[in-house]
Amino acid sequence: MRMDFGLNLEQTQKLIMTPELRQAITVLQMSSMELTEYVEAQVLENPLLEMRDNDLERGEETGGQGDMVVEADKKDFDPDWLEYFEDRSDLGVSPGRGQREIAEQPNYEQFVSQAPTLTDHLMFQLGLSKTAGDLRPVVEYLIGNVDARGYLAISLAEANQQLKVGLPKLEEALKVLQSFDPPGVGGRDLQECLNIQLDLLGEDNPLVRILIADHLSDLAAGKLSKIAAKLNVSPQEIQEAADILKKLEPKPGRNFSNANDTRYIIPDVVVEKVADQYVILVNDVAIPRLSINNTYRQVLAKNSSADPDTKRFVEEKLNSAAWLIRSIEQRRLTLYKVANCLVELQRDFLDHGVKYLKPLNLRKVADLIGVHESTVSRATSNKYIQTPQGVFEMKYFFSTGLSGASGTQVSAESLKKILQEIIQQEDPSAPLSDQKIAELFSQRGITISRRTITKYRDELGIPATNRRKRY
Template identity: 55%
Template structure:
């Protein structure tokens, strides 16, 4: 067999990930707040970008004309770039002043440490105890538990054990009740002590039968303590009202979070109006002053290449933002059409839906739909939902139709909410109830949905 060489030409199409395409993809998948930060960063890095005023003019166009201007010659680009003055200093608009108003700032809740330090400062204690108290507060985790031992505090501060225990006892009397405990049992017992004299059975259960209580074995607790199960039930109700994580209700440093909906749906009669909420995104445009630099002669090739690249990047960003708005509008319009019953009547009527169905209707790729709905929120008359919520898997019904998982969860809550507390519905009975409605579902799926909804098993829901 002869071995030879040949040269063949082959023509094929291949998608090249250009910087412009990468930027368009990035912009599409950002939420409104993330896009606002992204645009602000681009404004700092790209001189061709500037903020557009509400009247349609750019900020630079609205600047007052200088009293004396050289009409013979323009400044060359070196002078333009060497401008030392803050370009924003001369045009602080009234809108900028309004944005800095007190009503536009998000208030920050105190952290657990700040809340405890304030109480420590108001306590009539000595300097050593106060110093130890500050050390203890600094060693609390986000749930309010102490994550160091008495011996470690003694070694770290060089103080006596009695002083550490005195400071620990003091901090444990602070609000929130149960703070600075070393384990769950101590946390609950401290809360019981602060509630005042109560049922001694509550303390006995916490001290000796916490594991049985967590597993719902009330009958076993009643046998061990030789008390009626009804009394154990009442004590368990008291314990369930205690807070196992007393520090978790306080903010962590920099933990202030809020949601800005990317899309707002307003019901007008029988129709829904779609509003793309871009109020948080700076409106950007191309700077005329920098664009004029490209029209001048005498620029060296390197400078011209830089200006052209910056202009192209700025133009692509403006186009990407507009394309994001158009895509988001089209996707929302399709979701309103496909999930109209959900919007009109509630979660029970949410239909099964996947990305492919929306992509086929809009003539787009599934990945585009995925990026367009990622990290986005939509405000509806029913409340604010993540856009991914509109996409729900479905289960087969007896008649061949599909029911969405969210609809089944809604019905599951209704079934359990209406059950007899003394004879709660187990998973098998729930399967049978769904079957009577024509919905085929397994016990494993019921258990999975219960866990996702935070609903315990029937044995733990039983009342005596």
């Protein structure tokens, strides 16, 4: 067997994931809040990065001596580094940015302060109450054992093992707790929670108490006729009692925040209608403005006496700083392009609401702005857009759809809106089945299966036919 050796040349293309490219991708995926935290961390790590003072930045833009200083500095730099200082936008200064920041300052009236927790709310009421001094520590202990639902998560026997005050005093303390707002707080189970609320409301319908005691599971399943037969009453009477129960809160504590509750969303993009045109603003006001530290820049000057290791360190950090600033600017431009494309494609939605939302996929937007689908996906990930119709995740605008009568596509969100309207207009005494609703869609020229109707109804939190029936 003869073996031959040869040398072949082959040219191939590969995408190498450099640290700079990885950073640019990471920055693109971040929301405004995440990017703010990331930039602050990078400033601590990279001595060449500085967070600009907005007042100073505006002073430079109004004709200060900043341009003269930069021009003078550039004479002393090696040609290889001039490119970093040719375009000052790469160093965190862009014309008009200061003026834009003034115009885009957030409306602080829209921010919601941290709401009190359930524990805070209960302790506040205890402080205002006339509870006896020796009973207050016992009530405080019980408050500390109220869970997020508003239920007492410990038995009185267990509490007595810790406090050694006797069950009568614990019962007295529990009554104090159960008299506080929200109604039903301090209940040890669902039944007690609901009965506390009935007592506070002065409700004396005995049928309601019977439903709470023995028929909650059947009531939740919508089996009103079955309950009526067992109790030998009419379905209408059960319906009236059930209506009273619906006014009660099964989890009285859930309307209060916890320590980690997020109170507001900061939109990454704001779309406002001015006259007949939509104006798009990338909300980057909170993101720190970056610049290069002048002291370290002098190390790269031709006549610098810095040793090679120091120059190499500064070069690496300058490279990293420049890439970060460029990545942030590229993120802003990409966000603007994507948002502008969404506004053009979904103008009917912006003008008229959810029913007019069109089906849209990532590829279409990517083709229109000349980028890859993955770029659009990253640009819209974990980001919110404020529109005249409300605040939405940017991913909300990308949805599948079905064909309408004229061959046009109808988005899933539009179908859900139509489904809601159909159910709102139905006869409560004879609610429509999912199959009947599908037939009504067909009459509108939209072919949709019963299973899809069921899926959308569940996603909207709308009960099934038997649970919507009114007697």
